[in-house]
Amino acid sequence: MKNVTQEEWEQLLSTDDNAYILDVRTQNEVDEGILPNSHNIDIYEGQGFIDKVNELDKSKSYYIYCRSGNRSGQAAQLMDQLGFETTYNLLGGFMEWDGEVTYQE
Template identity: 65%
Template sequence: MADLNQEEWTSRLAADDNAFILDVRTADEVSEGYIPGATNIDIFMGQGFLDALEELDKSKNYYVYCRSGNRSGQACALMNQAGFETAYNLMGGFMSWDGEVAQ
């Protein structure tokens, strides 16, 4: 897992042909907006979150975010334990995001 600031996160993402954006926020948080192209899997689902991770392609490079960067950091650690090789945590999360937002 690597903690990246927004500039690092977006520049790696833009150059990555094997990228997958993962939003680990709640549905209510996602309804306020999300980073375009993101797939939402709520980390608060507990075992359901872990089960959903098992459905994902572990060879992808995961760009993970939450509201503030804390839950996404936890998600990256869980993903590494589950065998995902590359997971990048967006420091500051969606609260600090000043890029494009989808509704």
């Protein structure tokens, strides 16, 4: 796992053809907006989170965020333990994000 700033996050994403953006927040938080092209799996689902994450392609690069950067850091460490090759944690999370935000239907 590597902790990255928003600037590093955007720079890495712009050249990564193997990227998967993972939002580990709750549904209530997701309702406040999401980063473009992100997929939500709530880390508070516990074993459900692990089961869903284990279905993902471990060779992709995972860009993980939450509200503040804490839960996403935990998720990235857990994913590393599960055999994921590349994980990035967004420092400051969604609270400090000042880029584009979209909303789920």
